[in-house]
Amino acid sequence: MTLFLARRLLQMIPVLFFVSVIIFVLINLVPGDAARLFLGEEAPPDALAVLRHEMGLDRPLYVQYLRWAGGLVRGDFGHSFKDNRQVLPTLLQKVPVTAELAAWALLIAWTIAIPAGVLAAWRRRTVVDYSASAVALTGLSIPNFWLGIMLIYLFAVNLRWLPASGYVSPAQDLGRNLRTIVMPAFVLGVVLAAVVMRQLRSSMLEVLSADYVRTASAKGLGARVVLIRHALRNAVIPVITVMGIQLGTLLGGAVITESIFALPGLGRLAVESIYGRDYQMLEGVVMFSAFSILLINLIVDVVYSLIDPRIKLAGARS
Amino acid sequence: MTVAVEAIPSLGRRAVERRGFKHLARRFARNRLALVGFLLFLAIVLMALLAPWVAPASPIKTDFTAYLQPSGPRHLMGTDELGRDVFSRIIFGSRASLEAGVISVGLAIAAGLPLGIVAGFYRGRLDDLLMRVTDAMLSFPQLILALAVAAVLGPGLAKAMIAIAVVLTPVFMRIMRAQVLTEREREYVDAARALGAADRRIIWRHLLPNSLAPIVVQGSLNVAGAIITEATLSFLGLGTQPPTPSWGAMLNAAQQYLTQTPWLSFWPGLAIATTVFAVNVAGDGLREIWDPRTR
Numbered sequence: 001m002t003l004f005l006a007r008r009l010l011q012m013i014p015v016l017f018f019v020s021v022i023i024f025v026l027i028n029l030v031p032g033d034a035a036r037l038f039l040g041e042e043a044p045p046d047a048l049a050v051l052r053h054e055m056g057l058d059r060p061l062y063v064q065y066l067r068w069a070g071g072l073v074r075g076d077f078g079h080s081f082k083d084n085r086q087v088l089p090t091l092l093q094k095v096p097v098t099a100e101l102a103a104w105a106l107l108i109a110w111t112i113a114i115p116a117g118v119l120a121a122w123r124r125r126t127v128v129d130y131s132a133s134a135v136a137l138t139g140l141s142i143p144n145f146w147l148g149i150m151l152i153y154l155f156a157v158n159l160r161w162l163p164a165s166g167y168v169s170p171a172q173d174l175g176r177n178l179r180t181i182v183m184p185a186f187v188l189g190v191v192l193a194a195v196v197m198r199q200l201r202s203s204m205l206e207v208l209s210a211d212y213v214r215t216a217s218a219k220g221l222g223a224r225v226v227l228i229r230h231a232l233r234n235a236v237i238p239v240i241t242v243m244g245i246q247l248g249t250l251l252g253g254a255v256i257t258e259s260i261f262a263l264p265g266l267g268r269l270a271v272e273s274i275y276g277r278d279y280q281m282l283e284g285v286v287m288f289s290a291f292s293i294l295l296i297n298l299i300v301d302v303v304y305s306l307i308d309p310r311i312k313l314a315g316a317r318s
Numbered sequence: 319m320t321v322a323v324e325a326i327p328s329l330g331r332r333a334v335e336r337r338g339f340k341h342l343a344r345r346f347a348r349n350r351l352a353l354v355g356f357l358l359f360l361a362i363v364l365m366a367l368l369a370p371w372v373a374p375a376s377p378i379k380t381d382f383t384a385y386l387q388p389s390g391p392r393h394l395m396g397t398d399e400l401g402r403d404v405f406s407r408i409i410f411g412s413r414a415s416l417e418a419g420v421i422s423v424g425l426a427i428a429a430g431l432p433l434g435i436v437a438g439f440y441r442g443r444l445d446d447l448l449m450r451v452t453d454a455m456l457s458f459p460q461l462i463l464a465l466a467v468a469a470v471l472g473p474g475l476a477k478a479m480i481a482i483a484v485v486l487t488p489v490f491m492r493i494m495r496a497q498v499l500t501e502r503e504r505e506y507v508d509a510a511r512a513l514g515a516a517d518r519r520i521i522w523r524h525l526l527p528n529s530l531a532p533i534v535v536q537g538s539l540n541v542a543g544a545i546i547t548e549a550t551l552s553f554l555g556l557g558t559q560p561p562t563p564s565w566g567a568m569l570n571a572a573q574q575y576l577t578q579t580p581w582l583s584f585w586p587g588l589a590i591a592t593t594v595f596a597v598n599v600a601g602d603g604l605r606e607i608w609d610p611r612t613r
Contacts, residue, residue, distance in 0.1 A: 018454030141595035146587030153580050252461030274469040290457045
């Protein structure tokens with residue numbers, strides 16, 4: 001087990017290396033350099049030169065990369081171009097909001113998707129299947145920012161049931177926290193529900209034609225037992241495998257929902273740093289989101305190896 | 319890269335001919351929903367092409383005597399904050415969306431196919447390197463990477479399309495590589511090689527045509543995603559710039575008038591959803607035809 005973990009962590013290193021190279025190259029494509037962004041357009045040339053020297057911008061690119069990457073390894077993501085805040089602490093401070101939003105969205109998505117996917121596969125080629133699939137396709141086609149705006153109009157402007165925007169932390173007031181999070185979580189959950197439902201439906205179809213399902217039915221087990229205990233259990237595996245992709249969908253969607261509903265999370269931080277041309281901060285958010293996806297993939301792998309004895313851990317042969 | 323773009327239609331026809339184009343068309347037509355999606359998409363394409371003749375008014379002409387008007391006989395969908403006819407802007411806005419959807423996916427295919435072929439056919443160090451780079455690119459959330467690239471490139475429709483293409487390229491590269499890896503081990507490739515065919519000929523005449531189906535399916539579904547991404551970038555102010563009408567930018571501008579004139583926020587979103595739905599449904603139909611598992 002430890003060997004497997006060590007191996008997987010080692011495998012992450014080249015990916016993280018390329019992730020950091022891509023971000024570094026990307027940010028260096030920005031016209032104008034950090035010193036100018038820091039001092040503004042009308043900074044005197046000699047002040048610029050001094051700051052450039054201080055920031056190491058007059059050194060060769062690979063030296064700049066190594067210094068920057070060295071900082072990342074030590075947990076130093078640099079300082080904001082705008083207000084000199086440290087990037088990593090600022091980021092970490094936003095994580096709980098996005099994590100709460102993503103957790104609710106995931107819960108909503110799975111609550112809709114699992115029954116819908118199972119039903120659609122079980123009643124294949126019936127009205128149930130067709131309507132579930134059509135609803136899923138519709139969910140995939142609705143832009144989340146539009147859905148968000150429409151919900152704000154309906155529930156905040158028109159009916160006045162929910163606040164249009166803002167955030168209250170659960171520690172402060174749980175009731176108000178839920179009222180602020182329900183709309184964005186729903187908006188974020190809809191697309192994911194559609195994706196998961198379609199995936200679950202197709203893996204259920206595969207599983208339902210497997211021999212052990214036929215055996216289970218043949219020995220007289222009720223449809224419900226076969227469906228839930230035998231089919232769903234196995235069909236859900238490929239859905240969990242792509243948790244990383246689901247997290248990617250959630251983080252990407254959080255950019256939009258957090259902007260619309262004014263939630264102080266990572267997504268909104270990304271948008272604000274784009275508007276403010278705060279590329280150091282943007283770099284941090286992008287790096288952090290890639291890192292969390294890689295981490296989820298690792299966790300999924302490890303959990304699999306724990307719950308499914310058939311999955312042999314590469315490099316962990318006893 | 320341009321070679322690959324030109325080659326795709328002819329090769330696509332070849333691949334289709336082998337399984338019988340009529341047969342496939344009939345299968346597609348039998349899927350009612352897919353057919354409706356395809357016809358709807360055609361209608362939207364026509365609307366974009368014929369926009370100057372279809373639209374009742376100019377999409378950019380302002381009229382300060384009639385701003386934020388509700389729908390009525392003169393303005394079917396009302397007017398926006400500058401008195402421009404919303405219906406005409408919706409019609410013209412289809413251009414940015416369709417361009418973004420088709421061109422960005424086309425660019426991604428044009429870049430991804432050659433890379434995937436090289437990686438899958440020649441393997442070796444270059445393959446390893448390309449795989450690690452795509453691993454890295456695929457570990458970013460798609461929208462966040464697109465956003466970062468667009469932020470760096472600056473606002474504009476062309477730049478938004480490049481940003482979307484950059485994000486999608488590794489997807490097509492991976493699919494093409496996987497296809498080439500399985501196809502190159504088939505007997506017919508051995509046979510061609512035994513007959514003295516050069517790598518070039520094997521790639522162009524055999525590997526490409528036989529690997530095209532998954533690319534077409536993936537491509538059609540990605541067009542839908544690309545349309546949403548462009549709308550999202552425009553909504554955030556990074557895509558199409560005013561005064562050129564685009565659905566995403568219209569939604570952005572309409573947001574501050576939500577309490578007074580909610581219809582301004584309604585129509586552009588409906589237009590995006592309809593277009594994306596049409597493409598998704600048609601793409602899904604294609605997938606079902608070609609995916610042996612769903613037969």
